[in-house]
Amino acid sequence: MSANKYEAVIGLEVHVELKTNSKIFCACSTEFGAAPNTQVCPVCLGLPGTLPVVNKRVVDFAIKAGLALNCKIAEFSKFDRKNYYYPDLPKGYQISQYDLPICEHGYLDIEVDGETKRIGITRIHMEEDAGKLMHEGDAIAEAESSLVDYNRTGVPLLEIVSEPDLRSPEEAVAYLEKLKAILQYTEVSDCKMQEGSLRCDANVSVRPVGAAEFGTKTELKNMNSFKALQKALEYEIERQIDILEDGGEVVQETRSWNENKGITVSLRSKEEAHDYRYFPDPDLVPLVIDREWVERIRETLPELPDERKRRLIEEYGLPEYDATVITSSKDLADYFDRCLQYFGDAKKVSNWIMAELLRLLNARDLEAADCPVSPEQLAELLQLIDKGTISGKIAKQVFEEMFDTGKTAAAIVKEKGLEQISDAGELERIVEQVIANNPDPVADYRNGKKQAIGFLVGQVMKATRGKANPQLVNELLRKKLS
């Protein structure tokens, strides 16, 4: 494998939409999903003679995110114009920050293969989002015209740029997951990738292992999920290695991930790259951020993922793995905490969240915040198992039905007659029948092959459609067979 001779060098540029009520430079609503061009005004439509005014909460959120990501908060910061012509940008420029961003020199820690690695954050800056284009026709290249919705124009964004410290697709995914968790914990953004409130571009290059210089990089765009990020990086790294192995040279260019085809395709090469002609926006005066302002924001910082993870391990004795999974999302961690108010066994709650809850959330493409089963309802289900009303196996079916119908566990158990059979008399009859019908395994068991009992337990469970109390079945079988 030639792949072992090379290592990848990856840096991520992440854009997050901030959870403010109004846009960054005007008072239009930022609500997602409104009818096109209904949350617009002369400022965000770029009409002549209008002036932008900075939303204070955007600065507060930028400082908050910066502190949570261990950044230095600038004492002096300003906005610049990034000039380019594209119809999603009505002014012909985007207001962004160029040489004096609000935050710099931060980091976050990721865990990959049980090892902690520190990933540098170069900078965080504030900017306005662009509008949304819909291309008429099947493909962008064939579209005769495009339709523009400016509702998103001017929605506040943070652009968070990492150092090229990531060495594999796994590390990149771990970084993005951690970044998302921290931003959600600080409540500056929803970070919903499917709604576009978290977007990620990647700079990728490869070099021979041990080389000091970076190779030529490409910029990857259009990765709309963690899976897409992983697959796009894997593909691009392999593509670059193949070029180098064939004696070729990687071209510096922007490439787009094509989800359907599973490949990256060239969008534009460096020669056609934008020439943004940044300059300070004369419509906006600078920001002077005194240390008192920074300290005021620091006081509002919540418990962050790493601290919360430590608390779950120390307070509830959860294994490190469980604590990592549960604190990877604030909503999931909140769900866990609320569940524990109603059901005290932390490990059982954690098992159910990690196995059943996450499996169904993934299968139905839902976020923890949108979970149709409330923590109270999950706790109720766990109580039914604890009391012996239903078996753990049946509980999984019940849970799936709760998830899909919104009904309570008790209602489903009653409706479907799923109560566990714990009546010894009734079970005894079935056990005797199973013994009579399976002479071979019975003989095996009596001859010392004790594992044969597993088969007999299975037969009883089958006869009762999973409703028999497994412990009781075991007990009865052993008694009858001895």
Add this chain to the structure above:
Amino acid sequence: MSISKKDVEHVALLARLEFSEEELEEYTKQLNDILGYVDKLNELDTADVEPTSHVLPLNNVLREDASRDYLDNETALKNAPDKKDGMFRVPKIV
């Protein structure tokens, strides 16, 4: 410092402007005249001077984060040369 006709063509492209050959010549000359005039400023030693970010002695002009409705869809699209389904329609991009 001088700029070539090629520089003018490049900037014109970025600004989506189309010039005739005569205009290109004329603007190249005019732009060079302007830059030559402004070049006088380079005689000053500004090594120890902080770059100016804004000419007004102001900072932190901020507003509270409150939203309000401003334009309805019809008014927003009133001056659009072309529209469809409540959206601005623009010519082919790529």
